[in-house]
Amino acid sequence: MCGLAGFWQLHGGARDALLEQVQSMSARLRHRGPDDSGAWCDESAGIVLAHRRLSILDLSPAGHQPMLSACGRYVLVFNGEIYNHPDLRQRLLAEGAAIAWRGHSDTETLLACFLAWGVERTLQACVGMFAFALWDRQQRALTLARDRLGEKPLYYAWQGDTLLFGSELKALKAHAAFRAGVDRDALALLLRHDCIPAPYSICRGVFKLRPGHLLRITADAPRSAQAAAYWRYNDAVEAGLADPLRCSDAEAADALEQQLGTSIGAQMLADVPLGAFLSGGIDSSTVVALMQARSQRPIKTFTMGFGETGYDEATHAKAVARHLGTEHTELYVRPEDALAVIPRLPSIYCEPFSDSSQIPTFLISQLTRREVTVALSGDGGDELFGGYNRYLGARTAWERMQRLPSFVRHASAGMLRALSPTAWDRWFERARPLLPKRWHLATPGDKAQKLADVLPLSSGHAFFLHLASQWKNPDGVVIGAHEPATLLTDPATWPDTGNLAQWMMAMDAQSYLPDDILAKVDRAAMANSLETRVPMLDHRVVELAWRLPLHQKIRDGEGKWLLRQVLYRHVPRELTERPKMGFGIPLDSWLRGPLRDWAEALLDENRLRREGYFHPAPIRRKWKEHLGGRRNWQHPLWSVLMFQAWLDENRRTSP
Known part of the structure; x- marks a missing residue:
């Protein structure tokens, strides 16, 4: 577990200037690796790599990065852990590789595997969590890669003729060439999902490498590089279902x-x-x-x-x-x-x-x-x-809903909305002794409102997207936004599960x-x-x-x-054995209490109008309903508040 940063300046540069620039990027990642740091530069190629180390395996200097392969062909900065790296060393030995190991770090193991097997075969053999940047000095090619499930992050962006990359966005922003404004389309994604799904980021032209993908950039055609999957979650889903x-x-x-x-x-x-x-x-x-x-x-x-x-x-x-x-x-x-x-x-x-x-x-x-x-x-x-509760009986619940005529579902939704969430909570509390255990729900009032929202929907996929959304129509909240396609909204990316509950599980595993x-x-x-x-x-x-x-x-x-x-x-x-609890905080009451003044300042109508990112009306309406206790809008409001707070921080730290 560490942090990496670097850039490829296609026209080359002076060594001291390149190293100074990458060290400023690395400094932004000190929290990821306070134990050691290092940088490597090839000024003729314009490639610079930096690393921040949190020492976990091989605490000696033999684990220092950036690390060169024994023959000097590869240079690697690596964030994560390869859990089966001792086995990989044994496989190399069994195949006749004669390696004089300098230490027992997994970074050194990776470099030896790259030399023996190539990058993609090595990735297929690895068990671990990782993100890395690998420079091939012989072929003048840079490979960025991320682990199968997405445990470790990796951002990248072209800024002019310079490719920036790093473990966190703040490292890219430290480079003098960085110029990227807010991506309003990505902001719409934030309002829907509470996060910005890969490959998007909050900054225009800055991307997150998707899990299970690698990106290989070559000197002869650097701009044409496209990320490619070396492992697909959908393949695991469909292979497992085919061979239960x-x-x-x-x-x-x-x-x-x-x-x-x-x-x-x-x-x-x-x-x-x-x-x-x-x-x-x-x-x-x-x-x-x-x-x-x-x-x-x-x-x-x-x-x-x-x-x-x-x-x-x-x-x-x-x-x-x-x-x-x-x-x-x-x-x-x-x-x-x-x-x-x-x-x-x-x-x-x-x-x-x-x-x-x-x-x-x-x-x-x-x-x-x-x-x-x-x-x-x-x-x-x-x-x-x-x-997750949304999987439990998901297919049965949807099938039951679909058996009801449309006018009945719409009428039922209206009846559910007739009582406020607080009133539903009180009713369930009084009726708890008479209800079966499966009806002993946490926050029944909000669940009643959510049911009212999903009853009119027309498909199981729309049902799930609704459950996974905070703002149901973020394009109507973010000025000038056109919400881009994601795994959840692009049927071409969906696995064939034959079952709504399993489809939801597969979608959550690749997005949420x-x-x-x-x-x-x-x-x-x-x-x-x-x-x-x-x-x-x-x-x-x-x-x-x-x-x-x-x-x-x-x-x-x-x-x-x-x-x-x-x-x-x-x-x-x-x-x-107890009802499932989320790892949460009492945010709803905090927004009405100790956080009220802070939130009011960030949601001020004049401020929202002046900044020009949001239509104030839907936000102010939810804020007033929340303060009045008529609805619990903590999650949609929190997404707006977190953007507003980030905007303040971004202004404060920008050059």
């Missing part, structure tokens, strides 16, 4: 536990202290249980609580930690601690990002970094094993997971110089998960069924 596991539940649980255990064991390799996030939910508890089963010492686990009903998981995590015998640390955060993070968010995320769980994610990363340098997380379990969840965790953790690892996103776990029949993921209205069976082998059922 045909075995008993117990045998399936054995296969899943074995593969997860292999992934977790490899990701526990580190030369620095290591621990895990533990919320007490199914995913993180499973990861911690399998870690502890492989450790001779208590695993360090970390939990954060808010102490507010509906947001506090710390007591559940503590019970799981006690049962497993981990060395557990918990931090109860006061509202003022969380509020203090908000001014830092535009700098941490470097482009607007509005998943409000970014705040607790930063705080838990801050807590964890006090004790360890590496933390494993349970991210990915929901997308792979059917954990890399663009929101993984970006959120990467920036929050790296702001604290903490490496995070996600064992459920080992591509072999992903491929196994898609071979599991849907009834082993979702059964009797319960998601992650098979994953639960693995967990129950280590942790009693009663310690983890």
Whole structure:
């Protein structure tokens, strides 16, 4: 886990000037790698590479980057971890390669593999999370690549005759050639998704390399380069569905536990202290249980609580930690601690990002970094094993809706809207003793309003896009925007799943997971110089998960069924059985309380009109309804607020 930056100035340049420029880019990434830094330059080619190192494996100078291959052909800057790199070394040895290893870093392993096998075959052989820039001095070609699932970020942009690239947008902005204004189309995407999906970014002409892709730029035709996939999630989906596991539940649980255990064991390799996030939910508890089963010492686990009903998981995590015998640390955060993070968010995320769980994610990363340098997380379990509420009974719910005549669905939507969310909440609370357990919902009022919104929709795909959208018509909010196509809106990119629930899972894994969840965790953790690892996103776990029949993921209205069976082998059922909770904060009440003045200043109608990015009317309407308690518009409002705060930060830090 580190940071990389660089540029290719096609007309060459003076060595000192090139190095000075790349070092200013690298300085913006110090948080990603405070332990060491380095730069390399070929002034005749105009290529410059820089690296910030967070030392995890091979703490000696033998792991220093930029690193040259033994023969001097390749120069590499690499961010991430290759978990199977010892096995790759053994494969090279078995094939007769005679290599005098200088150290035991995975960076050196990659360079040896590139020489022996080429870039694409090496990528196919790697198990890991990574982004890298590789300069081929012999062919005068630059290759940028990103891991299969998108754990590590990589931005790139042409600015004149200079190609800029780096781990974060702030590194590109540090280059003197950078000139890129706000992309209004990408801003529309932010309002819909809480994030800006790859390949887009908030700046015109600046792109994020998509997961599982590489981009090879050659000196003879640099502008014609197109990113290409070396691994496709849809291929894993369709191959798994075509060759499902045909075995008993117990045998399936054995296969899943074995593969997860292999992934977790490899990701526990580190030369620095290591621990895990533990919320007490199914995913993180499973990861911690399998870690502890492989450790001779208590695993360090970390939990954060808010102490507010509906947001506090710390007591559940503590019970799981006690049962497993981990060395557990918990931090109860006061509202003022969380509020203090908000001014830092535009700098941490470097482009607007509005998943409000970014705040607790930063705080838990801050807590964890006090004790360890590496933390494993349970991210990915929901997308792979059917954990989100929107998957549970999704096909059945949609089919039932479609059986109703259109006029009935429209009338039902009107009835649901007749009561405010607060009134629905009160009604459900009074009726709770009389309702079956499946009706014991969190925030039933908002769910009633969401149901009212989806009843009139005409297709399952539209149903899902609606659920995945904060602003339903962002082009009507962002002045001059034309929302571009994404994976969710382009049928040509959809896998053939034959089932709405599985299609939703596949779409989330290629959009919400890399663009929101993984970006959120990467920036929050790296702001604290903490490496995070996600064992459920080992591509072999992903491929196994898609071979599991849907009834082993979702059964009797319960998601992650098979994953639960693995967990129950280590942790009693009663310690983890509870309604699913998001990793959130009480943002709705904060916007009406301690954040009200801050938000009012950013949403001021005159300011919005003067800046010219948003039509003020729909924003002001939602703001007034939120303040009055008629609707909970925390998420759509937060996306506007995060852009406004980013805009302030961008003005402040621009030359």
